[in-house]
Amino acid sequence: MPAQPAGFARLVQWASRHPVLALGLLLTAIPTLYAMATQSWTHESGVHGPLVLATAIWLVWRRWDEIVAEAKPGNLWLAMGVLLVAMAAYVFGRAFNFLMIEVAAWLLALLAIVYALAGHRVLMMMWFPIVYLLFLVPLPGWLLDSVTQPLKMMVSDLVTRLLSSVGYPITRVGVTLYIAQYQLLVEDACSGLNSLISLTAVGLFYIYLLHNASWRYSALLMLFLVPIAILANVVRVIILVLLTYYAGNEVAQGYLHEFAGIVTFVSALLLIFLLDTLLTPVRNRLTRKPEVPHDRPA
Amino acid sequence: MIGRRELLLGLPLVAGAAGAYALTPRHTLNLLGDGKLEKLVPLAFGGWHVTPSNAVILPKATPGSLADQLYNQTVSRLYESDTDLPVMLVIAYGNTQSDQLQLHRPEVCYAAVGFEISSSRQVEIAFPGGEVPARELVATANQRIEPILYWTRIGDYLPASGTQQRMMKLRSEMSGYVADGVLVRMSTVGEPTPEVFASLSRFATELLKATDPKGVPALIGRPAAAALAASGKGRNAALASAAPVNAVPGSTAPVNAAPGSTAPESTVPAAPAVAPAAKVTAG
Numbered sequence: 317m318p319a320q321p322a323g324f325a326r327l328v329q330w331a332s333r334h335p336v337l338a339l340g341l342l343l344t345a346i347p348t349l350y351a352m353a354t355q356s357w358t359h360e361s362g363v364h365g366p367l368v369l370a371t372a373i374w375l376v377w378r379r380w381d382e383i384v385a386e387a388k389p390g391n392l393w394l395a396m397g398v399l400l401v402a403m404a405a406y407v408f409g410r411a412f413n414f415l416m417i418e419v420a421a422w423l424l425a426l427l428a429i430v431y432a433l434a435g436h437r438v439l440m441m442m443w444f445p446i447v448y449l450l451f452l453v454p455l456p457g458w459l460l461d462s463v464t465q466p467l468k469m470m471v472s473d474l475v476t477r478l479l480s481s482v483g484y485p486i487t488r489v490g491v492t493l494y495i496a497q498y499q500l501l502v503e504d505a506c507s508g509l510n511s512l513i514s515l516t517a518v519g520l521f522y523i524y525l526l527h528n529a530s531w532r533y534s535a536l537l538m539l540f541l542v543p544i545a546i547l548a549n550v551v552r553v554i555i556l557v558l559l560t561y562y563a564g565n566e567v568a569q570g571y572l573h574e575f576a577g578i579v580t581f582v583s584a585l586l587l588i589f590l591l592d593t594l595l596t597p598v599r600n601r602l603t604r605k606p607e608v609p610h611d612r613p614a
Numbered sequence: 615m616i617g618r619r620e621l622l623l624g625l626p627l628v629a630g631a632a633g634a635y636a637l638t639p640r641h642t643l644n645l646l647g648d649g650k651l652e653k654l655v656p657l658a659f660g661g662w663h664v665t666p667s668n669a670v671i672l673p674k675a676t677p678g679s680l681a682d683q684l685y686n687q688t689v690s691r692l693y694e695s696d697t698d699l700p701v702m703l704v705i706a707y708g709n710t711q712s713d714q715l716q717l718h719r720p721e722v723c724y725a726a727v728g729f730e731i732s733s734s735r736q737v738e739i740a741f742p743g744g745e746v747p748a749r750e751l752v753a754t755a756n757q758r759i760e761p762i763l764y765w766t767r768i769g770d771y772l773p774a775s776g777t778q779q780r781m782m783k784l785r786s787e788m789s790g791y792v793a794d795g796v797l798v799r800m801s802t803v804g805e806p807t808p809e810v811f812a813s814l815s816r817f818a819t820e821l822l823k824a825t826d827p828k829g830v831p832a833l834i835g836r837p838a839a840a841a842l843a844a845s846g847k848g849r850n851a852a853l854a855s856a857a858p859v860n861a862v863p864g865s866t867a868p869v870n871a872a873p874g875s876t877a878p879e880s881t882v883p884a885a886p887a888v889a890p891a892a893k894v895t896a897g
Binding site for chain 2: 334336337339340343389400411413425428432492
């Protein structure tokens, strides 16, 4: 292996050695990136996209030397099989505007190519960036809607129970809350689904960096993320209900537009960190046996 | 020094990019043209007449909101009648239907603002010359009960469910064009008796008969519009009569070529969190 050039030069060098591959990757990635930037990243459910992409690239970048050292070509025919399936899905998703399929298929194609060039050991070593990149896959609106609705019901129900158990005059019909003379509607943002996805991505990234957590521990934490998002949104709605009750509608609306989102996000993140602290013994057990050396090469 | 491995891996990528480019729909189907629904849908017909009202609350919220991006034109009116029930009419038209951005069925909208959908069944709205597949809903919130009758159109198709809507969107894209879409919703407040639904259905029929022929294809698609025109409604229905079923884009007038129009602005709901005073929205 020749001396490792640094930074961008690596990419150029790689591309000049693999012109067809580089061209193919560019031709497929650029339209997809453009579609993501215009259709997903500009919306609440996809705002984490650029962040995920940049940090994933960085995660790969910082272990580049290890990857080069471990690289051993995988089974070409297996890779080809996966690649062909992925490209068929890509063409379908891209041409007919199913962004979810398009992005997922492109990631699968990338996986097949990395496997063909660098083998399964590199894939296993890079399990985290691979899983992490799945957060780039945008979910279509109709799918989000169908998941959001039950979450909203649950949040409304929890808020009503909690507040009435401590004596507030609150009742609920569907997702409409009635407290004293006020009537509040729990809207989509309150289900926390949109923020949940961003939150999961940020939380996982942080915990992975902090502890070099094993995949088992990360999976365990992910199981807790739905309850955390619900809880964070229960907090959000309770704050709004109480503000409305004590300070009136205008104050609550002011708060709503200025702070509600941030408060939810921060409280959810804090809940994740709290959970992470509480689970320290579990984490130690699950991560005791280091699978791969995670230290940064010099 | 391009190796076999690289060719085998790189060519599918290049082919994929080319294939996707080739298959991407190049046309948009716009059945409304530059017509204005506010003008095409009459203010009085079949015994009903518009009454100024803010009782019908629209999905049209602030600029940049979901509704704002989904729909280019909306009509929202309260019609009253001396002999029949008052009817709230909402027509929401979107010129581009994509996966991220397509018209919302009232089942979703009403549920999103706190209504519970207690019944939903597919029905047909008869008009001279044919019928429109539609859906009857009963939405309930607190003391308010809204019987709803609505239909949707995607291109020339009239999907009667969310799944059908997505399939028909795909079908039009596979034949090379991005379709427009419309939601036509009629509702009233009261007990959901068969008589009430019959009244809504009668309103729908009268609406179709009274709408300017230029606007009918935008409401029910060209095949149904042609059938309505052929049933002898009038001589001035020339526009609809020429339209073939499943018209191939480029062959008929309302299809506008729009190269590169493949990535419409998308959205996922970004509504404010808790809004005061539940309002009847729909979209």
